[in-house]
Amino acid sequence: MLKLIQVEFRKLRRRTFIWLMLLAALFMPLAAVFYFASVKGTGVEPIEFYKWTAFSYTPWIILPVVLGMLCTMLMYNENQYDMLKQLWIVPVNKTAYFFSKFVVVLVYSVCFMLITAAASILTGVLPGYIAFDSGSVLYLLRKCMEISLLTAFAVLPILAAAAAQKGYILPVCLTLVYTFLGFILLMVNMYLHPLSSMTAIVMRDIPGVVITQPLNIPGAFLCIGVWGVASVLLAGAALKKRK
Amino acid sequence: MELLLWAERRKLRRSKILWIAGFATVMVALIVFAQGQFTFYERRYIDGAGWFMTAAQSLATFYVLPAVIALLGSYMICREEQEDTLKSLRLIPVDEVKLTLSKMVLALVFSVLIYLLLFAITFLVEAILHFEALSIGLVLENLKTYLLDGIGVFLAISPIIALVARMKKGYWLALVFAEIYSFAGLFASMSSQLKMVYPMTAVFNISGYYDANMFQVLIGVVILMVCVILSLFILKGLNQKTK
Numbered sequence: 001m002l003k004l005i006q007v008e009f010r011k012l013r014r015r016t017f018i019w020l021m022l023l024a025a026l027f028m029p030l031a032a033v034f035y036f037a038s039v040k041g042t043g044v045e046p047i048e049f050y051k052w053t054a055f056s057y058t059p060w061i062i063l064p065v066v067l068g069m070l071c072t073m074l075m076y077n078e079n080q081y082d083m084l085k086q087l088w089i090v091p092v093n094k095t096a097y098f099f100s101k102f103v104v105v106l107v108y109s110v111c112f113m114l115i116t117a118a119a120s121i122l123t124g125v126l127p128g129y130i131a132f133d134s135g136s137v138l139y140l141l142r143k144c145m146e147i148s149l150l151t152a153f154a155v156l157p158i159l160a161a162a163a164a165q166k167g168y169i170l171p172v173c174l175t176l177v178y179t180f181l182g183f184i185l186l187m188v189n190m191y192l193h194p195l196s197s198m199t200a201i202v203m204r205d206i207p208g209v210v211i212t213q214p215l216n217i218p219g220a221f222l223c224i225g226v227w228g229v230a231s232v233l234l235a236g237a238a239l240k241k242r243k
Numbered sequence: 244m245e246l247l248l249w250a251e252r253r254k255l256r257r258s259k260i261l262w263i264a265g266f267a268t269v270m271v272a273l274i275v276f277a278q279g280q281f282t283f284y285e286r287r288y289i290d291g292a293g294w295f296m297t298a299a300q301s302l303a304t305f306y307v308l309p310a311v312i313a314l315l316g317s318y319m320i321c322r323e324e325q326e327d328t329l330k331s332l333r334l335i336p337v338d339e340v341k342l343t344l345s346k347m348v349l350a351l352v353f354s355v356l357i358y359l360l361l362f363a364i365t366f367l368v369e370a371i372l373h374f375e376a377l378s379i380g381l382v383l384e385n386l387k388t389y390l391l392d393g394i395g396v397f398l399a400i401s402p403i404i405a406l407v408a409r410m411k412k413g414y415w416l417a418l419v420f421a422e423i424y425s426f427a428g429l430f431a432s433m434s435s436q437l438k439m440v441y442p443m444t445a446v447f448n449i450s451g452y453y454d455a456n457m458f459q460v461l462i463g464v465v466i467l468m469v470c471v472i473l474s475l476f477i478l479k480g481l482n483q484k485t486k
Binding site for chain 2: 034
């Protein structure tokens with residue numbers, strides 16, 4: 001299993017586009033700079049600044065879309081060059097193959113949120129919007145870790161859909177629809193969709209966030225768990241069926 | 244040119260992408276419908292006549308449809324390279340600029356069709372829910388908005404598709420660019436100056452979703468023209484590169 005994961009990472013080395021996608025992490029911190037420059041002045045509460053840069057659209061839209069694309073690319077990579085047959089001949093365990101891809105997604109997600117956190121601190125401290133203090137930085141890092149780990153599990157259905165498919169178009173469209181659904185369900189019912197459940201868990205202790213629905217953390221974990229297990233089973237069945 | 248358009252249409256017959264794009268559109272309508280169940284001052288959003296039609300087009304344009312349309316266009320262009328048919332086409336010989344232009348024209352048609360599909364769905368739902376509350380003026384106004392959105396969104400993202408045609412292998416790039424580009428519209432709409440010149444929000448100025456005066460509409464038209472000229476400019480370099 002460890003070897004498989006190592007191989008997966010070696011495959012990424014030559015794909016510059018995957019590294020380019022990490023730049024999307026800078027989008028919200030930069031947007032925040034323009035927003036605070038035009039609307040508010042300096043001396044903002046650090047948490048309020050981070051709420052803009054790291055806890056809003058990044059976990060709702062940007063991270064899920066980027067991870068969905070990554071899932072599709074990882075799965076499509078082998079199909080594109082018809083490598084899967086050779087992998088099955090080796091033989092590679094199909095479930096292990098799926099999980100090695102998932103580990104890449106997980107690590108990528110963590111890297112993405114670390115970049116977001118670093119960019120948030122830099123864009124906040126350098127122009128002087130916020131004061132640098134260790135308490136808020138630690139809080140930001142903890143929240144970013146929560147977001148990255150939970151989102152990686154929440155996009156498991158997309159990874160499964162990409163594994164069950166030969167093409168890339170369906171998983172990519174699914175990513176867009178899935179993310180959009182999660183975002184809209186935030187306002188309707190948070191405990192139906194893994195991404196909105198992830199938001200519920202992350203938002204539980206961010207000061208100043210008003211959640212209209214009763215907070216149900218076990219329900220949110222249950223939702224992510226059920227979707228995750230269902231996707232792993234689906235992916236396993238689909239990979240077994242594919243020769 | 245007519246022959247090329249005919250050939251493109253025949254090529255799409257067997258591919259699933261149109262179904263998938265249609266599926267994404269239907270899903271968007273469903274998701275916005277779910278949002279309509281949200282109650283605000285003891286009144287559901289969906290109960291307001293015209294709410295569904297207006298909300299669906301703006302949410303779809305900010306989050307989903309531009310990326311789907313960019314995917315459609317870039318898929319049509321990239322498949323020639325990917326499926327190795329480009330070599331045979333060059334031997335015929337087919338003018339690559341004309342070929343790409345015919346693909347772009349088809350993408351424009353599909354962009355309009357996708358928006359019309361969304362209009363048809365939302366109109367039907369509105370008619371079923373509260374037919375008597377709909378006026379002909381409201382429906383025609385929305386039809387105009389959707390039609391202009393379809394044309395405008397394609398024109399706004401045409402430089403991205405043209406860029407993909409230049410780079411051939413970058414359909415992933417098209418998707419990510421288009422998604423971020425449309426999503427950044429949300430932020431651009433916060434400032435009134437930026438709203439006027441940002442292509443995605445200029446489309447809304449033209450289509451009548453935003454209340455805009457004559458000057459703003461004219462600026463929007465100029466911006467979209469600049470987009471078209473930019474994409475033609477990018478395409479013009481295509482032939483020089485291949486020779």
